Amino acid sequence: MVKNDGGQLYTIEGFAAGLIMVITAYLVVNATSVYTAGDTHINDMQLEALGSDALKMMDVAPNSTNSETPLQRIITGLNPQDREEFKTLFLKYTNTSGSGPLHDIQFNASYSCRDSNDIIQNVPITNSRELTGGEHVVRATKWVIVDKGCYTAAARDRAVLVEVLLWRD
Amino acid sequence: MARLNDDAQWIVLMGFLVSFSFFFLALVINQSTVVGQTTAESVIEFPKNDIRDVRSVIHQSLNVASPVFNDVESDIKIISMNRKSSVVNYSFFSAANATYIQIHYNNGVTEYNENWTIV
Incomplete structure (x- = not known):
């Protein structure tokens, strides 16, 4: 094969033309979807995991014994002190977890129960801020078995679903 | 251009190769956002x-x-x-x-x- 250094600029021009075509095709194909980091739901995933973990920790009895858990006690009593305890515990596990600045997490908690007519009712527990409808919330839930139906105390065990809506402000 | 000055063609060619590699690196970085979204969505979706x-x-x-x-x-x-x-x-x-x-x-x-x- 004869060594020949000629025609290099033509090669360069060919490369340039190819590059321009590739970029054009790439831009056209991608034009319909513009992704930014905020669109990727990574924050939602982390917030949901955080909320689920917080509820799970609230549903563990001290020293992992078989006794009543804080969450069960709160749902069963549901007096103003219990509601305040829910807020304190939940914000401790989510908003102030660790040291340093707060994490700007707000929540709205309620529980769902089945009444005597098989209707599902939603009973508010407490919130750290009123929902205005503009928040981007995620939901974390936890089942608990308590001696409580809807609103009124039941003499026997019932399963209720604690639901927490979380968002960052 | 080819007839005006034939010098430094290899340097220009290498410059093109470097810019090509930057372009493909940019492609990879661009994909990382989509990958993050796909992962987060599948984690959220799986109950x-x-x-x-x-x-x-x-x-x-x-x-x-x-x-x-x-x-x-x-x-x-x-x-x-x-x-x-x-x-x-x-x-x-x-x-x-x-x-x-x-x-x-x-x-x-x-x-x-x-x-x-x-x-």
Whole structure:
């Protein structure tokens, strides 16, 4: 094969033309979807995991014994002190977890129960801020078995679903 | 251009190669956003916490005394359907020294079945 250094600029021009075509095709194909980091739901995933973990920790009895858990006690009593305890515990596990600045997490908690007519009712527990409808919330839930139906105390065990809506402000 | 000055063609060619490699690196970085989204969406979509939670409440419900048990069972099934849009069904029976639980969970995207033995 004869060594020949000629025609290099033509090669360069060919490369340039190819590059321009590739970029054009790439831009056209991608034009319909513009992704930014905020669109990727990574924050939602982390917030949901955080909320689920917080509820799970609230549903563990001290020293992992078989006794009543804080969450069960709160749902069963549901007096103003219990509601305040829910807020304190939940914000401790989510908003102030660790040291340093707060994490700007707000929540709205309620529980769902089945009444005597098989209707599902939603009973508010407490919130750290009123929902205005503009928040981007995620939901974390936890089942608990308590001696409580809807609103009124039941003499026997019932399963209720604690639901927490979380968002960052 | 080719007729004006033929010098430094190799340098220009190498410059093009370097810019090519930058272009492909930019492609890779661009994809990372999409990859993050796909991962986060699949984690959100897969009801890991729901299934674990249902398992644990079913386990707890075994300790509930028998006349109340049906109430708790209806609570779990009906509230699951109503608030979590998921079909939960379970049954259990006791044999010698063991309790067998069959759990069925389906939220329309993920289906989960389990035969669970508690000794």
